Amino acid sequence: MTDPHWQRIEAAGGLTDIGFGHPDPWPHGSLSDEGEPRMVIGADTLDADFARIGAHRFVRAVLTLPVIGVDRTFAFGPWAAVSPASFDRINAAETLGQPFGGCFAWLMNRLPGFTFDDWPPCNLMPGADGARPFLEVHDGSHELAELQETGITPARLVDIYTAAGRVL
Helix, strand or coil: CCCHHHHHHHHCCCCCCEECCCCCCCCCCCHHHHCCCEEEECCEEEECCEEEECCEEEEECEEEEEECCCCEEEEEECEEEECHHHHHHHHHHHHHCCCCCCEEEEECCCCCCCCCCCCCEEEEECCHHHCCCEEEECCCCCHHHHHHHHCECHHHHHHHHHHCCCCC
């Protein structure tokens, strides 16, 4: 592709996803700071895929955006808030190596390059063959819903990387 924005992305190491070590409401620091696979502080817990903060439950997910003109997909690795019952179903399904069937969720990370007035409502859907579940933002709730369908331009992806602090 000859798009100069895509060329900047390729020159800087190519398409890379942006992950989040914990949901935004997590008040206790990150796993990488502690160097541990799991953090337990009182009743609050955090590992690479699941978190509990008081009565709230969170699951690590993927939110994808196709990149227009390059036949590639960019992904965020945000956290989703789910009900305690959904959290239990997701954990049980993972233990049995089965898909969980999907549930309602809220996106719980502020994504660089996007503004949020509130947490967008989503569907949390099972990932393929043991992959993390993915988020589908509800239509009309946030511009991300449309972008999941139509895609982002390489220029918009450069803006996202810049907002995330990636030097291109």
